[in-house]
Structures are given as C-alpha cells and as structure tokens.
Amino acid sequence: MSCKKQVQTYWSENPPGIEVEQRASRGSRDFYELLDKERYLVEDYLLDIISQVDVEGKRILEVGCGLGSDSRQFSIRGADIVSMDLSPSNVVLTCKGFKVCDLSGYSLVADAESLPFREESFDYVYSFGVLHHTPNTQGAIDEIRRVLKPRGWAIAMLYNKGLSYKWIWLRHGLIGLESFRKS
DSSP states (O other): OOHHHHHHHHHHHOOTTGGGGGTSOTTSHHHHHHHHHHHHHHTTHHHHHHHHSOOTTOEEEEESOTTSHHHHHHHHTTOEEEEEESOHHHHHHHHHHHHHTTOOOEEEEOBTTBOOSOTTOEEEEEEESOGGGSTTHHHHHHHHHHHEEEEEEEEEEEEETTEEEEEEEEETTOTTOGGGOOO
C-alpha cells in the first residue's frame, strides 16, 4: 500500500472527534453540535483565531477538513468555503454537516499535493494539523501558494518536533518564506 493510501485509510478510519457518535447519531444535527462543542472545548483558542480572520464574502479553502468543524465556523462567519480532504468518508460527513446545520459550503475529495483549482483562486487557505501528514509536504505548500490570490493568506498549524504544535500565519509574499513568495 502506498504511503498516501495509508494516510487516506488511517484518517478515514480515525477521523478526529468521531467518538461523539456514541452520544449522538452520526450525521444528525446533534452529532455536529456535539462534535463542534467538544472540539472547541479542547482547543478553545481556535474560535478566537478563526474569528480574527476577516472572512465575510471571501473565498476560503480548508485543506484537510476532517469532519468540517472549522469549515462550519467559516461558513457561519459568511465565507465562501470549500472544504477538502483525502478521506472520502470525511468529505461525506463534512458535506452533510453543512446541510443539517443549514450552512453553505462545498466539500470534495482532493489531494493537497495536487489541488484541483485554478491559480489564484482563494483569499485564504486554512489547514490545521494536516500538511505534515502528506508524503510531500513541500509539494502541498507549493500548491497552496499556487491557489492563493496575490496578497492572500495561508493559515496553517503544523506539529513541530519539541513543541506540541506550532501555528504559522503566513502573509502571501512574506520576505524569507520563499515557498509562499509571489512574484
């Protein structure tokens, strides 16, 4: 089995937060409300970070949406959100979450190393704890750079050796970060 297939299989079988289905029927509105509540209890800083981003009317791509909690938050705030994940089952649940929570958003199965979007398509690309799992992290970063509009923002969290994780807020074209530099 290829490395990418192993990543896809793992996250399809182990989506973060799925254990809430022991208390709410998978795919129900209660399921998504409980899923989101627990996510933001554990990672309470995320809502503050998401709320600091001016997303109303902006086009956002979430790379590695999992079960869609953060994508739903962007939708609530008026973003034109596109959620993608390598796991087909996660995409199905994210799509259903938009529907049962009466939110707008689009979900698709896609590979971060080969994004199926035109160049300069998004105002923001958001990725929480995903990019370091791809076999070709630099390829995924290059793809994010490609789909960001000029002066767009990439907001990413990567796990870092020696730290539990590290947030990286990158302004497109930031000096010293060549992989995000736009000419």
